Amino acid sequence: MTSEARIWTVEITFTADGDRTRADAHLRAADRELSGWGRSRRSRHDPDVPVVGEEVAAARALSDLVRQLTEEALGVIETFEDDDETFGDETFDDDGEPGQEAPLPTGRPTVPRP
Numbered sequence: 001m002t003s004e005a006r007i008w009t010v011e012i013t014f015t016a017d018g019d020r021t022r023a024d025a026h027l028r029a030a031d032r033e034l035s036g037w038g039r040s041r042r043s044r045h046d047p048d049v050p051v052v053g054e055e056v057a058a059a060r061a062l063s064d065l066v067r068q069l070t071e072e073a074l075g076v077i078e079t080f081e082d083d084d085e086t087f088g089d090e091t092f093d094d095d096g097e098p099g100q101e102a103p104l105p106t107g108r109p110t111v112p113r114p
Helices: 050-082
Strands: 008-017 020-029 032-041
Touching: 008 050, 020 050, 032 050
Parallel strands: none
Antiparallel strands: 008 020, 020 032
């Protein structure tokens, strides 16, 4: 059985103001759109390397999207659990064989500050 390929697109836009960088990530997935954001701030002791600030801000924006997608998926799963039929707790690998369940990320990650 062949299924049609589905494409999700993420676009990240950066804005910088001095030592601060903001990233806005926009996800287009089928008939919906989600947006996440993240920011970074360069310490006065750090070298001026803008790409590092962009990477940190982008990672945080994508992490925000991960959180939203996870919450949305868990909400849908809860509706299945409320039905009379249950789908079980078993997960499957790409080949259809039972696999191990991966933990879902929760919360917003923190980055240690120097």
